[in-house]
Amino acid sequence: MKIGIAAENxxxxxxxxxxxxxxxxxxKNHQVLVEKNAGVGVGILDAEYEAIGCQIAPKEKVYAADxxxxxxxxxxxxxxxxxxxxxxxxxxxxxxxxxLEKNLTRQKIIAVPLENIKNPMGKRxxxxxxxxxxxxxxxxxxxxxxxxxxxxxxxMGYGNMSRxxxxxxxxxxxxxxxxxxxxxxxxxKHLPGTDILVDAVNRPFRRDIDIEQPFVTRKMLKLLKPGxxxxxxxxxxxxxxxxxxxxxxxxxxxxxxxxxxxxxxxWGWPAMDPIKISKRYSLQVAPLVxxxxxxxLDHAPExxxxxxxxxxxxxxxx
Amino acid sequence: MKIGVALEDxxxxxxxxxxxxxLxxxxKKHQVLVEEDAGLGVGISNKxxxxxxxxxxxxxxxxxxxxxxxxxxxxxSELKLMKPGSTVFSMLHLRSQPHLVAILxxxxxxxxxxxEIRDQFGTRTIEALHETGYxxxxxxxxxxxxxxxxxxxxxMGYGNVAQxxxxxxxxNLARVIVLNKRDVNExxKHIHGTDILVDGIYWPYxxxxKVYLVKRKMLKLFKPGxxIVDLTANPAGxxxxxxVRPTTLADISYKVDGVVHTACWGWPGLDPVNISKRYSVQVSSVxxxxxxxxxxDLPDFIKxxxxxxxx
Numbered sequence: 001m002k003i004g005i006a007a008e009n010x011x012x013x014x015x016x017x018x019x020x021x022x023x024x025x026x027x028k029n030h031q032v033l034v035e036k037n038a039g040v041g042v043g044i045l046d047a048e049y050e051a052i053g054c055q056i057a058p059k060e061k062v063y064a065a066d067x068x069x070x071x072x073x074x075x076x077x078x079x080x081x082x083x084x085x086x087x088x089x090x091x092x093x094x095x096x097x098x099x100l101e102k103n104l105t106r107q108k109i110i111a112v113p114l115e116n117i118k119n120p121m122g123k124r125x126x127x128x129x130x131x132x133x134x135x136x137x138x139x140x141x142x143x144x145x146x147x148x149x150x151x152x153x154x155x156m157g158y159g160n161m162s163r164x165x166x167x168x169x170x171x172x173x174x175x176x177x178x179x180x181x182x183x184x185x186x187x188x189k190h191l192p193g194t195d196i197l198v199d200a201v202n203r204p205f206r207r208d209i210d211i212e213q214p215f216v217t218r219k220m221l222k223l224l225k226p227g228x229x230x231x232x233x234x235x236x237x238x239x240x241x242x243x244x245x246x247x248x249x250x251x252x253x254x255x256x257x258x259x260x261x262x263x264x265x266x267w268g269w270p271a272m273d274p275i276k277i278s279k280r281y282s283l284q285v286a287p288l289v290x291x292x293x294x295x296x297l298d299h300a301p302e303x304x305x306x307x308x309x310x311x312x313x314x315x316x317x318x
Numbered sequence: 319m320k321i322g323v324a325l326e327d328x329x330x331x332x333x334x335x336x337x338x339x340x341l342x343x344x345x346k347k348h349q350v351l352v353e354e355d356a357g358l359g360v361g362i363s364n365k366x367x368x369x370x371x372x373x374x375x376x377x378x379x380x381x382x383x384x385x386x387x388x389x390x391x392x393x394x395s396e397l398k399l400m401k402p403g404s405t406v407f408s409m410l411h412l413r414s415q416p417h418l419v420a421i422l423x424x425x426x427x428x429x430x431x432x433x434e435i436r437d438q439f440g441t442r443t444i445e446a447l448h449e450t451g452y453x454x455x456x457x458x459x460x461x462x463x464x465x466x467x468x469x470x471x472x473x474m475g476y477g478n479v480a481q482x483x484x485x486x487x488x489x490n491l492a493r494v495i496v497l498n499k500r501d502v503n504e505x506x507k508h509i510h511g512t513d514i515l516v517d518g519i520y521w522p523y524x525x526x527x528k529v530y531l532v533k534r535k536m537l538k539l540f541k542p543g544x545x546i547v548d549l550t551a552n553p554a555g556x557x558x559x560x561x562v563r564p565t566t567l568a569d570i571s572y573k574v575d576g577v578v579h580t581a582c583w584g585w586p587g588l589d590p591v592n593i594s595k596r597y598s599v600q601v602s603s604v605x606x607x608x609x610x611x612x613x614x615d616l617p618d619f620i621k622x623x624x625x626x627x628x629x
Contacts, residue, residue, distance in 0.1 A: 120599045149500070158488040163481045170476040170498040178484055178494040182467065283438050 001293045004065030007038035012251035014041025014274035022286035027053040035062045084108035094317040096236040108312035116307035126284040132269040133164020140231035149173035155198040162200035184215045191223040200233045214244035221259040232265035322383030325353040330567040332359025332590035335389045338370035340602035345371025353380040402426035403628045414552035422627040434623030444600040446586040451482020453588045458547035467491035469513040480518025509539040517548045527556035537575040548581035
């Protein structure tokens with residue numbers, strides 16, 4: 001099987017999905033094409049990939065492989081470089097990105113969304129969910145700019161994402177309160193006195209509703225002290241966040257200010273810690289790639305098979 | 319290899335370490351003995367084990383196997399039934415239970431500690447840490463007895479166990495405040511107004527029995543009927559709360575100065591069905607690696623959890 005390791009090419013994105021150490025065994029048995037400079041962002045030279053038997057190749061060749069692997073979803077123009085019926089492994093979050101689904105379907109791609117691969121306990125195998133919470137919280141303290149031990153932090157939600165934020169805030173000796181479903185409906189009571197508000201509410205996703213009622217409306221922003229921060233860990237490009245004034249930001253421009261309140265909502269928080277997260281993903285992804293390459297998608301382990309969406313055969317995301 | 323799956327033989331304990339579905343692949347290549355009625359507590363009959371290819375056997379036969387698998391650490395009467403040089407694969411928590419080290423040595427039984435088995439990220443692969451916190455918190459609400467959404471819950475610590483308690487409390491609409499390292503050193507400021515105090519701190523060995531964060535005289539700062547849930551108390555070490563001692567499923571709480579204390583040694587025992595399934599999935603994948611090449615050629619991540627007493 002011909003495997004293509006694509007470079008992450010969003011502005012300021014430094015990560016790479018597979019590192020030479022984890023690729024070594026795979027490269028022994030399969031032809032592995034690595035996009036030029038894919039690893040440079042985390043200090044891995046093309047020569048290091050070549051040394052373990054990979055070929056360095058231009059984008060067109062990498063995307064023409066049987067199995068294309070990267071962290072973030074490819075862009076529309078990159079998808080056009082892929083061959084019909086080839087396999088794409090990357091984060092996709094298709095339910096939040098109908099345009100991506102359309103593009104992949106048009107190109108007849110077999111999608112293996114990394115976020116859908118679960119172990120027998122139902123836990124994601126390739127993930128940095130708690131890390132996202134930690135990284136988002138760290139960044140929240142940074143733009144708040146004062147002594148984190150004096151901060152009053154309120155965290156909306158109590159899943160894995162918020163765990164990372166709670167842990168980081170408590171480690172930084174901030175005052176941490178966790179807000180529950182009852183509190184979401186009465187945010188006007190909970191905003192006064194909050195220095196950093198963290199949104200980690202995983203709202204059930206509904207494609208049939210255009211705009212959901214936000215928990216924090218624009219009007220409520222004046223209840224926060226000027227200079228306060230809202231960190232959004234879960235907002236996404238297509239849908240509206242529980243905070244009305246929130247929109248996803250990028251690494252190049254991670255925050256903006258509305259009515260004196262800092263808003264930050266990176267679409268892909270893990271990108272802020274490229275070295276740690278790259279290694280983590282590399283360790284998590286390598287065994288999956290090895291299994292697919294060795295046995296083909298049809299004979300891959302159950303965890304992978306369950307994640308596959310055959311967009312090439314007309315399967316749709318619900 | 320002959321593998322023995324032992325019954326969890328403690329009062330009110332209903333769990334079983336391996337269920338028929340996960341056990342079946344082993345019975346093809348190995349002789350598997352399951353102790354009589356091992357699965358009854360979670361509704362699995364002896365017949366179901368037999369259908370999976372295992373033999374149902376007496377306690378004596380099971381413990382005579384060279385490899386015995388169970389959840390809770392073995393007690394002396396069980397080790398006595400084992401052959402010197404054989405191996406038990408269970409939770410051990412040896413640092414919290416020095417007496418267990420002594421009896422393992424006495425009967426020359428090797429042991430593989432489930433809690434020491436870790437993946438490449440250092441995360442435990444056989445664990446119910448989040449569930450421990452969740453179950454402890456649930457018990458805390460039950461003992462408190464009022465509407466959970468009216469409770470003020472303060473959680474000491476923010477690790478995996480504590481996060482389970484936080485999730486449970488927030489889902490029950492309680493007010494949840496997380497106490498950090500500074501806060502736990504000035505608890506006299508934070509106890510006031512707390513309905514349920516949860517200890518989810520991994521208390522360092524060197525401080526156990528020497529330093530207390532909640533001293534007995536501080537109990538009067540609680541409202542009468544308030545609850546202390548200790549998620550990490552253990553038989554040997556001392557909790558950071560002076561008046562906490564580990565309790566059992568059969569006798570799970572007690573009162574000191576009007577404050578309810580609960581500190582179950584083995585919280586996951588409260589949810590036998592889900593926890594058994596969880597452990598069964600987790601344990602079977604490690605067991606597969608143990609029996610693959612035998613006890614003399616264990617992979618590194620298992621060797622790391624191996625306590626050799628037979629030599």
